[in-house]
Each structure stands twice: as C-alpha cells, then as structure tokens.
C-alpha cells in the first residue's frame with residue numbers, strides 16, 4: 001500500500017451478470033469532487049464476476065484513479081455476508097477515508113452490515129456530500145424528520161466514513177480518453193464465503209418495477225386525476241409516447257396505482273429525458289424524486305402550482321381536456337406513420 005492509497009475516497013461499483021450498472025458511474029462524479037477537495041485519490045471497488053478490463057477501464061475514464069476488483073463465480077450474485085467479507089478485507093488492507101455506495105438494494109443491505117463489522121458510522125440516502133474545511137470530515141446531508149429539514153451528519157472519530165447516495169441523483173462524468181489509472185485484481189479467497197451461507201439459485205425480474213428508473217420518458221399522475229379509473233388515460237398516453245407510468249404519493253395512497261410507480265422522497269428517484277406530471281402539485285417530497293430530469297412538463301389547472309414554477313413547460317389547464325387533446329394528436333400522428341416526439 002502506498003501513502004497515496006491510504007485516506008483515499010472509494011466508490012462501490014455494481015455489476016449484474018458481468019455488466020457494470022449505471023450507478024457505478026454516477027457515484028464516481030460525486031467521489032471525484034470529494035477526492036479533489038481532499039487532495040487524495042479516487043478508487044472504485046468492484047466485487048462480482050465476469051467484468052473485463054475494458055469495462056473496468058471505463059471506471060477510470062469516467063473519474064477513478066484506481067480500480068480494486070475481486071472476481072469469482074462465487075461472487076457473481078450479491079450475497080451480503082460474502083460481499084462484506086471481501087469489502088472488509090479491502091478496507092483493512094487499503095484504509096480508505098470515505099466509501100460511497102448507491103442506495104440500491106445492494107448498497108442498502110451491504111453498507112449497514114459493513115459499518116457494524118468495521119465499527120464505523122453510515123449515513124443513508126444522502127442528497128449532498130461535501131468536505132468540511134479544516135477537518136477534512138465528510139459532510140453528509142440528507143432529509144430528516146419526514147423530509148421537513150435537511151440534516152448534515154459527520155463521522156469524526158471513525159474511518160472509513162460510509163454514505164449511500166440515491167441512484168439518479170447525480171450525472172456521470174463524460175468519459176475522458178486521456179485519463180489513465182491502475183486496475184488491481186485481488187485474488188478471491190475461499191474463506192470469503194461463510195460456511196453456512198446463502199446460495200443464490202437465480203434471479204427473476206419483478207414485472208411491476210417497470211423500469212421506471214431507466215425510462216427516458218415518464219408520465220405521472222396525481223390527485224388532480226380525481227379517481228383511480230382516470231389513470232387509464234395516463235396509461236394510454238404513456239403507451240402512445242413509449243413512456244413509463246409514475247405517480248405521486250397521494251395517488252398511490254388512494255390505491256389508484258401501486259407503490260412501485262411512486263416517484264419522490266419515499267418512492268423512486270428518476271432522471272428521465274422528459275418528465276410529464278399531470279395533476280401533481282409539486283410538493284417538496286415529490287420534487288426530490290424528479291429534479292435531475294432533463295425537461296419537466298407540468299399539466300395543472302392551478303397557475304400557481306409549485307411544479308409549474310420548476311417546469312420547463314407549464315400547461316395551465318384541466319387534465320380532462322388536455323389529456324384527450326394530446327391523445328388525439330398522438331393517435332393522428334401514429335395513424336399517419338409519425339414518430340414519437
């Protein structure tokens with residue numbers, strides 16, 4: 001271990017069936033800022049199987065100075081106890097100052113378990129991360145008390161400082177072909193697998209999760225739709241646009257649509273190219289889930305709706321007139337062989 005390696009900023013990359021997940025690159029843009037401010041290096045850690053040097057090099061091109069990877073068929077699927085043993089060994093060997101993971105099911109499971117094992121603190125679901133002048137401590141900001149205040153949390157006495165960050169809450173850095181760095185493959189040790197561990201048989205994709213987080217276009221409905229049956233028009237509009245369907249919490253709480261569709265603080269964070277909100281007021285908890293969308297369109301009868309203020313395009317109008325009009329135009333375009341757009 002060199003002096004430069006100790007005290008580094010680390011991000012946990014994720015893979016599924018040998019392919020790196022997008023969150024791996026989002027975390028690097030967060031990590032890069034912190035490492036630069038601390039004057040230290042940024043490394044990405046990848047535990048898994050079947051990820052080649054070409055893919056690992058993408059982590060370097062998009063922000064990392066180094067990659068540490070442990071790969072083996074026994075690490076192909078995430079098993080908390082096994083992954084923790086790998087991570088614990090790496091932490092003990094290399095002594096990073098900060099470790100960031102995504103608030104995915106992997107990050108949300110692995111990080112608390114690791115925090116206990118390496119005896120340090122963890123701040124989950126951070127929205128902002130910064131470095132404190134003077135001390136170099138990680139400033140971990142997250143909503144608290146029902147989203148009503150933002151709390152900034154520090155871990156001054158223990159290392160590494162662990163934090164999770166919501167997927168889609170930051171954009172990856174563009175690849176820089178001039179960046180270079182070192183990829184270190186650490187051998188797999190059979191003792192990483194606990195004697196009476198979990199055996200993963202396979203994965204089945206949940207139908208209801210609808211790829212909301214990956215969709216380029218999302219159409220969401222809120223309480224302004226008045227009743228559950230009216231969501232049918234939102235589904236039809238989304239289908240014509242090739243969009244996924246989202247919803248506000250009020251629409252979900254009323255049973256108009258199921259929870260996997262919920263967008264916002266206690267639902268999903270999304271970052272589509274276009275987000276269309278229909279009959280949604282724009283409460284701070286809803287905005288928390290959409291603010292990195294490229295273009296926001298709001299359809300709301302109230303000209304003073306908070307979402308209109310944030311939107312790139314605000315349509316002040318009754319959803320029950322605007323949706324049929326949009327649908328009519330989309331149907332006409334489809335009939336004449338036009339594209340979505």
Ligand SMILES: Cc1cc2nc3c(=O)[nH]c(=O)nc-3n(C[C@H](O)[C@H](O)[C@H](O)COP(=O)(O)OP(=O)(O)OC[C@H]3O[C@@H](n4cnc5c(N)ncnc54)[C@H](O)[C@@H]3O)c2cc1C
Nearest residue numbers: 222223224248249264265266267279280281285301302319
């Ligand atoms: C801890 C916590 C977590 C939360 N998490 C989430 C979350 O993840 N996601 C979330 O969405 N909320 C969340 N909330 C709830 C949030 O505070 C709001 O209550 C919720 O977002 C409001 O939903 P809405 O916009 O559909 O309803 P409303 O705020 O009631 O807005 C309905 C809108 O419809 C408009 N409207 C009415 N009629 C029409 C019409 N005919 N045509 C067009 N527009 C019309 C109205 O002008 C109004 O702006 C959370 C709250 C708390 C306390």
